[in-house]
Amino acid sequence: MPLSFTAIDFETANSRRGSICSVGLTKVTNGVITASTSWLITPPDDAGFDDFNIGIHGITAHDVRDAPDWSSSLSRILDFIDGDIVVAHNAAFDAGALREACDFAGLAWPTIDYTCTLVMSRALLDLPAYKLPWVAEALALPSFDHHDSGADATAAAQIAIALAESQGAITLQDLVAYAGVRMGRIDPDSWSGARKASNPARVRLNLDGLEIDPNGPMAGEVVCFTGKISWVREDAQAMVIRHGGSISTKPTKKTTILVTGDFDERTFRPGMKYSSSLAKAFALVDGGQTLEIMTEADFRQKLEPTEGFRDLALQDIGHSL
Structure with a gap:
């Protein structure tokens, strides 16, 4: 089938992913956006709205x-999707939000195949950051109201279309294959994420007694931390090494990820002001280095x-937490 899919975006009321308070949906048929919709939702959990989340989306x-x-x-939502493959930017969040919202409401997980424009952008583009505004700007897409669920779903759809055009991909499956990404899936009993194949691990620091997974999610990454993060810095560094990566104490030509606590989600977009460490990272990217800047949440x-698998005991989580 030619390039056809449904893009989705959720916004949440608080730190629980299942506290969905709005959804945006955009349908693409034969490479063209044919329908869009969005609406507010009463969150299925009972934890209310956090000021931080309100500050992001205004709901x-x-x-x-x-x-x-x-x-x-x-x-x-399922009627709108109508059996399409689903696309989201940072699909790990949106897929997790859907699963947890169903758990809060005591509903079965639906069956959905999905992929992620964030993961594909990391594979196919060379950018300093891969948040939605950065990728949209890099692909010369129209400006949009970030964290409006309808606008974000449309932006994700436009990114998928632009990436497919850049690769000569006729179908979404072609694009996923060109990017070397595994398709994600949710079904009533289990789920698996959309992710890039692991890279060979680089030489790592040797910490006595630390159990290391050489094929973990940090395999092949050289990570530098800057700014204030909520973890103890040494614990965060050890976590990187445990998951197959290594550490640099400042941005260098070997650094592949810079994790920064110098700003939050509300200010992380093109044109932001940044610290000297971030300035160094941007300079390295401008010089041709592949380096991603991400927030602590990322x-x-x-x-x-x-x-993972569904834990049926979580169906009543909204009433027990």
């Missing part, structure tokens, strides 16, 4: 007081499992 408890619940929204997510 409040007052806004969703008459919004549909997750059960009716899920049915509407780093934590990169360490998360990429597959």
Whole structure:
């Protein structure tokens, strides 16, 4: 089938991924956007709205007081998807949000095949950062209201179309194959993430007694931390090494990831102001180095499992936490 899929984006009310408060959907048929929709959702958990999340997307408890619940929204989402492969930018978050929202509501996970424009962008583009605004700007796409779920879903769709055009990919499956990405899948009992194949591991630091997974999510990465992060710096460095990576104490020509605590999600976009370490990282990228700058949240997510099974005991999580 020619390039056809549905792009999706969720926004959440608080730090729980399942606290979905809005959804955006954009359908692409034969390489052209043919439909878009978005709506507010009453979060299926009972934890309310965090000020941090409100600061990102602007949605409040007052806004969703008459919004549909997750059960009716899920049915509407699946009707819109209508069997398409689903695309999201940072699909690990959106797929996790969908699973956890179903757990909160006591619903079965639906069956969905999906892929990730963030993972594909990392494979096919050479950028200093791969957040949605950075990739959209690099592909000369129209500006959009980041963290509006409808706008973000459309931006993800446009990115997939642009990447396919750049690779000469006729179908979404072609694009996934060109990027060397494994398709993700959710079914009622299990899930697996969309991810790039692991790279061979570089030489790592040797820490006595530290159990190391040479094929872990940091395999082949040289990671540098800068700015204030919530973890003890040494613990974060050890986590990198345990998962197959190595450490640089400052940005160098060997660094592949710079994790920074100098700014948050609300300011991380092209044109932002940045510290001397970030300036050095941008200079390295300008000089041709492959180096990704990511927030602490991105780093934590990169360490998360990429597959798992449903724990039916979690169906009542919203009432027990």
